Amino acid sequence: MRKPYQPPKSEIKLTPILHALSDPNRLRIVQCLATRKEQTCSYYQKLNVSKSTLSHHIKVLREAGIIKLRIEGTQHYYSLRLEELEDLFPGLLPSIINIDEQLF
Amino acid sequence: MRKPYQPPKSEIKLTPILHALSDPNRLRIVQCLATRKEQTCSYYQKLNVSKSTLSHHIKVLREAGIIKLRIEGTQHYYSLRLEELEDLFPGLLPSIINIDEQLF
DNA sequence: AGATAAGTTCGAATATCATCGAACAATGAA
């Protein structure tokens, strides 16, 4: 499987990021990655959406520049682009990572 | 004109806030209110959208709980709900208020 | 009362989004 597109740091913009984060399931993925560092897609099957929907959500996060991909065999490991995002938008991700799911 | 609905603090949720902020013109309004404290709607006619579109954007911000309204005659003065938002989502608005428009 | 000004609301057109099943691609195992 070829590596899907992800924007370089210089092309990361705020509005796609905020849009990507404005969905509860995508927020859950981001919060999970904030604590567990790296996960494969299949981990998020607990979100109770179909495989294609999950892949769509991950694509939205990836194309916004929030997560990056490392491929190992058939597994896709995703992780947050924390340093780059902190450099571009200081404090933004930390403020979101700590919010309780009840407030989503 | 009767006072439009705005949610009590207890009903403010994160995803509507992030969605409301994922639009460049709405971000401009929020950043403007962060420095100028209070403005009427007509101030934002410089955004070059129609009156109804502007009213729509302001409604999205208001219903998300980001701005509050004070009516004086025919003028509607809007301002940020800074303390409540800081209490609910610490650091979120400050991190967004400082971002340069080039990164929108 | 009539005219004006500030905003909101309505209705319609267009675009974007979320979701799913099915098909596809790439790797690894039998």
Place this chain on the structure above:
DNA sequence: TTCATTGTTCGATGATATTCGAACTTATCT
């Protein structure tokens, strides 16, 4: 080589969003 696994992509559908002009509401001014 065949099969199973992991994940993406495609196409369709229904739901939301954005935008505008027109109509409406409320207050103010003459």
